[in-house]
Amino acid sequence: MDIRLFGTANDSIVDGPGIRYAVFVQGCPHRCPGCHNPGSHNFEGGYIKSIEELASEIKNNPLLDGVTFSGGEPFCSAEELSYLASLLDMNVFCYTGYLFEELVRGANKENHWGELLSCIDVLVDGKFEAEKKSYELLFKGSSNQRIIDVPESLKTGSVVLYEF
Numbered sequence: 166m167d168i169r170l171f172g173t174a175n176d177s178i179v180d181g182p183g184i185r186y187a188v189f190v191q192g193c194p195h196r197c198p199g200c201h202n203p204g205s206h207n208f209e210g211g212y213i214k215s216i217e218e219l220a221s222e223i224k225n226n227p228l229l230d231g232v233t234f235s236g237g238e239p240f241c242s243a244e245e246l247s248y249l250a251s252l253l254d255m256n257v258f259c260y261t262g263y264l265f266e267e268l269v270r271g272a273n274k275e276n277h278w279g280e281l282l283s284c285i286d287v288l289v290d291g292k293f294e295a296e297k298k299s300y301e302l303l304f305k306g307s308s309n310q311r312i313i314d315v316p317e318s319l320k321t322g323s324v325v326l327y328e329f
């Protein structure tokens with residue numbers, strides 16, 4: 166299976182805790198004013214990569230603490246990222262412009278949102294809001310965004326924030 170990418174970073178220390186392989190998918194519907202990656206919006210842009218090849222590149226780096234899905238909007242490539250996560254068996258940190266509650270409510274067989282949620286350990290949710298931007302925030306761009314413990318939130322049925 167292939168995935169459309171905006172780019173990758175093989176040893177990021179800013180996209181979640183530890184050293185992480187960051188996968189930036191191509192395509193985003195949110196159009197947040199002040200977005201840091203406007204080149205990732207076009208669903209026809211970026212480049213195509215084999216998910217199996219991407220997985221073996223990631224597995225070849227023994228220093229990684231986990232993988233991070235970002236973009237673009239990862240939930241617009243939910244089927245592809247779920248498949249990638251299934252090949253990796255690693256800690257998964259994920260960014261999304263959707264709210265956790267929207268993803269849970271909107272999940273269906275076609276969009277694979279439930280499948281991707283079940284692969285994620287930590288989700289940073291919500292659109293980037295430029296007026297709430299701060300460089301002092303850890304792993305998030307604006308203060309409206311939440312860092313969510315996904316397995317606990319799915320288990321309890323309400324948002325549980327992740328404790329570092």
Ligand code: SF4
Binds near residue numbers: 193262292
């Ligand atoms: S969700 Fe992320 S990539 Fe999409 S427009 Fe907002 S900041 Fe940019």
